[in-house]
Amino acid sequence: MKFLTTDPVAHPEKILYRRGIVNLEDGSKTFEDVPCSNLEDVLGGFGRSFQILEKRSIQSAYCPENPVIVNTGLLTGSSAMTGLRTYFSSYSPIKGSQAGLPAAMWSAGSGKFGAKLKWTGLDEIIFENRSTTPVYVLIKETSHGPHIELKPAEHLLGLSTHDKIMTLQKQYDDAHFASIGQAGENWQHVAMGSVALSTVNQLKSGEDKMRFAGRGGMGSMMGYKNIVALVAQSCDKNTAITETVKKVHTQVIKGGGAARLQPIKRGGGGGTWAAYDVMQPFNAVPINNYRPQGNDLPEELFRENVEKSYDIQSAACYRCGITCHNYISEKNPNGSRGEFIAKFDYEPLNLLGTNIGIHEAGQAGRLIQLCDNYGMDAISLGVTISYTLAYNEKHPETPLFNGANFGDYDKIYDLICQTGEGKLSHIGFGSMRLSEKTGDTDYAYHVKGLEIAAYLPETNPGYCWAIAGGHMSMGSYGTLIREGIDDVDSWVKVITEDKLHIVGFDMIGLCKFFDITQGIGTQKIVDCLKSDFNLKIKPQDIKDAVRRSFILGLALEFQQGYTKSEYCLPNEVSKNPNPNIKLSNISNHDFMKELSEKVWNVFDDEITSILDRKR
């Protein structure tokens, strides 16, 4: 980026980002320095990409006019801890309105690819049209500026996400990679394809320790465009960390939000996985398609039980001190670490474990690994499978597919393989479409066509207003459990004021664990921007930009045919309330009706002003 001002609010046009546009149809590339239109453009990520998508009229995700936008945030590749994010944006093949139109969507991932991309000199690449043959895209830094090449990729076809990355690594030094798996290649049959992003750990160890931009089928969109991988080759440009940023990092590591994520040996809670321990006392851990039974089955995946049989290793992303994740490996007979299985994070562990009746850690880990290597979104896949298993339980005489039941590891394994290989499009296109085909829609756990995260909808009415998935774009998922908030007016504030700000992290290039409680409108962010770019900005200006971007997301949903009746939780929660959940019932019809009216009263004018601007 070029900074010709220190005031990004008054003079965003004096900040320019470097964009490459690749026409996949004829192979042409153009590069330009684009003046920012507003602070959202400066911050980047979906704040910028949604302004591009807003200008497109897209009726079907799989059409040449639907771009895939790959960009970074302002702090991607900066000295700020967690500044690793890459964003993939497009109209989604899986999230769509009842009118049949695709929703605008983004997905974010860490790994080192984003920083490497930034260090090539590019802030954004827009892929237009589609290639007639499979290609991978080499983006590299040269003495004349960033350079993009389309390279033949037939040799990569059929390889897993991990194997594609390891194959390309042999060819490119000092590079990081983004790849799709077989699922993305089979985009005609799989709309939940993810994009894998390489990590330093992965490239060093040769083990499949990737990160994912999983949500919304961005890997399927890459597959549609015949792009099977991206290579970002550049020298590392780590800047010295100033005393100011060091102080910020100390606050991040010791702050309340990150404390639970720190390893236990450092006095932390042991990563995202620890959510199991907090939710189980309320019988709020999803089990067997989001229907907790009031038993202790989820406890089999508590860390204290898993570590009896498996090796657990705390790990961190590149240059991050939060150390949020846990690698699970086999334990050798002598107690040493054996073969790596998977990264245990709460969402995939639950949705490919407890929520499909798998309670053995190694089996859950193998299913996560399988999903990752085929390149599918663990949330959409897990929930569509749990729907299938619930259907089979209710219809034992006429089961779907191979007749798999909850806990039936071998048959579930087979379902994942078949889906990833493009042989089971009914699962590959997600739970909304599958349930519409069967006619049993009440227990399909999606909202607006996108599968929900591993928090019961009974605990999170905010799912309805999430614009890109229920835990990355509406941070209300823990509110009832954590605070016991169960009155409508407080929930209106949670949704319309406090928790929408989580999306700011998907603009600026940081992970949400940087400050999950406060968002990005904070002095910490202000200090980082001043230190790295000499930008002078107020926290409130950042908050305002995040809110405008969120509202644009809602406006784009209406543009794509959503009606207010689609902003609802899965029917089962109100039709058949689960008596085992030990929390206030805030998902009943009356609560949701009043909440909906009051939330729209807040949002309506802001949305209308955007839609009027477009008319």
Added chain:
Amino acid sequence: MQITVSLHGVFRIDRFKLKVLEYPDGSSAQKIIDELQIHAKLLGIILINGTHAKAEDTLHNGDTLMLLPLLEGG
């Protein structure tokens, strides 16, 4: 007075899962949290008899105090 203390997650490490403990009348949840040396930054949820409560809330004989770590996303 007797208080049933239920600990969850990492709070169980080197402590216990469930114990009935004796405290002076009028003790607050904070007193028990302090005695158990549970770090404030990790403490996320306090329940007294299954209802969300605050650290300064006073306990009564026969109450159950449940302490859980933070829940901040997955």
